[in-house]
Amino acid sequence: MLKNIVFTQFFCFLNAFSLLIRLFFRPKWEGGQYDGVENKRLDVLRIAMELGADYVDVELQFIDSISGKNPENTKVIVSSHNYQYTPSVEDLGNLMARMQATGADIVKIATTALDIADVERIFQITVHSQLSCLCGIVVPVVGLVMGDRGLISRVLCPKFGGYLTFGTLKSGVVSAPGQQALKVFCVRTHPQISWDSVLQFLTGRLHLSAVAKLIGAVNYIIRRSTDGKLIGYNTDYFGAISAIEDGLRGKHNSSSITGARVVIVNRTYERARELATSVRGDALALADLDNYHPEDGMILANTTSIGMQPKVDDTPISKHALGLIFDAVYTPKITRLLREAEESGATIILLNYLFSFTDSIVLLQRLRNFSETLWQITSEVWMP
Numbered sequence: 001m002l003k004n005i006v007f008t009q010f011f012c013f014l015n016a017f018s019l020l021i022r023l024f025f026r027p028k029w030e031g032g033q034y035d036g037v038e039n040k041r042l043d044v045l046r047i048a049m050e051l052g053a054d055y056v057d058v059e060l061q062f063i064d065s066i067s068g069k070n071p072e073n074t075k076v077i078v079s080s081h082n083y084q085y086t087p088s089v090e091d092l093g094n095l096m097a098r099m100q101a102t103g104a105d106i107v108k109i110a111t112t113a114l115d116i117a118d119v120e121r122i123f124q125i126t127v128h129s130q131l132s133c134l135c136g137i138v139v140p141v142v143g144l145v146m147g148d149r150g151l152i153s154r155v156l157c158p159k160f161g162g163y164l165t166f167g168t169l170k171s172g173v174v175s176a177p178g179q180q181a182l183k184v185f186c187v188r189t190h191p192q193i194s195w196d197s198v199l200q201f202l203t204g205r206l207h208l209s210a211v212a213k214l215i216g217a218v219n220y221i222i223r224r225s226t227d228g229k230l231i232g233y234n235t236d237y238f239g240a241i242s243a244i245e246d247g248l249r250g251k252h253n254s255s256s257i258t259g260a261r262v263v264i265v266n267r268t269y270e271r272a273r274e275l276a277t278s279v280r281g282d283a284l285a286l287a288d289l290d291n292y293h294p295e296d297g298m299i300l301a302n303t304t305s306i307g308m309q310p311k312v313d314d315t316p317i318s319k320h321a322l323g324l325i326f327d328a329v330y331t332p333k334i335t336r337l338l339r340e341a342e343e344s345g346a347t348i349i350l351l352n353y354l355f356s357f358t359d360s361i362v363l364l365q366r367l368r369n370f371s372e373t374l375w376q377i378t379s380e381v382w383m384p
C-alpha cells in the first residue's frame with residue numbers, strides 16, 4: 001500500500017534550515033489526490049507511524065483515530081484546509097482552539113486568499129497562538145494562505161512565529177495553489193568584501209519613501225513594476241508607535257495621546273547626545289540608567305537587540321523597570337526585560353506585528369502587480 005503514496009512535498013524548517021521529507025496522503029475532499037476508502041487511508045498513516053515516520057499529517061475530522069496512538073518519536077500534525085476563502089478572525093480563532101484541544105503536536109491551517117489582505121488574519125491567528133504560551137504550553141502553528149494572493153504568507157510565516165512553510169521541489173508541480181519552488185537566496189560575499197559594501201550597493205540604488213528618509217532605516221524593499229526602481233520603506237516604526245499608543249490608551253483609558261520628554265540612552269554617550277539633539281531630547285549614558293529615576297508615567301522603549309536570541313538572559317536594565325515597557329525585540333516575544341517588568345507590575349507592550357504588516361499590505365496594495373517583485377529584508381538595512 002505504501003507504494004501508492006506520492007512524495008511530492010517537503011517541509012522547509014526555516015529556522016533550523018534543515019530539510020525533511022514528509023509523507024502525505026490527503027484525500028480528494030481535502031484537496032489531495034486519494035479517492036479511495038477512508039479506513040485504508042488511515043491505515044496507511046498508522047503504518048507510517050509504525051515504520052517510524054517523523055510526522056504524520058491528519059485532518060481535524062480524523063484526529064481521534066491517530067492522536068494518542070502515535071509512538072513517541074512520531075509527531076502528529078492536525079490539518080484544516082479551506083479551498084474557498086479565509087474565514088473571519090473569530091472563526092479562525094475558534095478553529096484554532098478546537099485544533100489545539102486535540103492534543104496534536106502541530107496545528108496547521110491553510111486557507112485561500114481572495115484578497116492579499118486575507119493573509120493578515122492568518123498572521124494574526126499565528127501570532128496570537130504563540131502568545132497564549134504565557135499561560136501554558138505552546139503548540140507550534142503552521143498558518144498558510146493558498147493562492148497567488150497568499151504568496152506573502154509562505155514567505156513571511158516565520159516572522160510571525162509560524163513553524164514551517166511549504167514549497168515544491170519543482171516549479172509548477174504543486175500540491176496547493178501558490179506553492180513556490182524552493183529557492184534559497186543568500187547574500188554571499190567574498191571574505192574581503194565587507195557587509196558595508198553590500199549596504200553601499202543597496203543604498204546607492206534605493207529610492208526612499210519620505211518616512212524612511214526621515215528615520216534613516218528601511219525594512220522593506222519593493223521593486224516598482226512600472227519602472228523597476230527599488231523603493232525602500234519603513235513599516236516597523238508604525239508597528240512600534242501604534243503598539244505604544246495602544247498601550248497608553250489602555251493604561252489611561254483615554255483616546256488622547258500627548259507629547260513626552262524624550263531621553264536617549266546609549267552605550268556611547270556622544271551618540272546618545274547626537275540623537276537627542278536631533279529630536280530636542282536629553283541624553284543619558286548607559287551606566288547611569290540604573291540610577292535614573294524618571295517621573296511617573298515613564299515609557300521605557302528598548303530599541304536595541306539586547307535580550308534577543310540567543311542571548312535571552314541579557315537585559316538592558318538590571319532593576320525591574322516600572323511604567324510602560326516596550327521591547328522592539330521579537331525573538332523571543334517575551335524578553336527578560338518584559339518578563340521582569342511584568343513581575344514588577346509594569347504594563348508591557350509588544351511590537352505590533354500586525355499593524356506593521358497591515359501597513360505593508362496597504363503599501364503593497366497601492367503598488368499593484370507587486371507579487372513577482374516583493375523583496376523582504378528581514379534584518380534591517382541601516383542607512384549610513
Ligand SMILES: O=C1C[C@@](O)(C(=O)O)C[C@@H](O)[C@@H]1O
Nearest residue numbers: 108110144146166175176179
Ligand atoms: O497543509 C498543507 C499545506 C498546503 O496546503 C499548502 O498550502 O502548501 C499543501 C498541502 O498539501 C499540505 O498538506
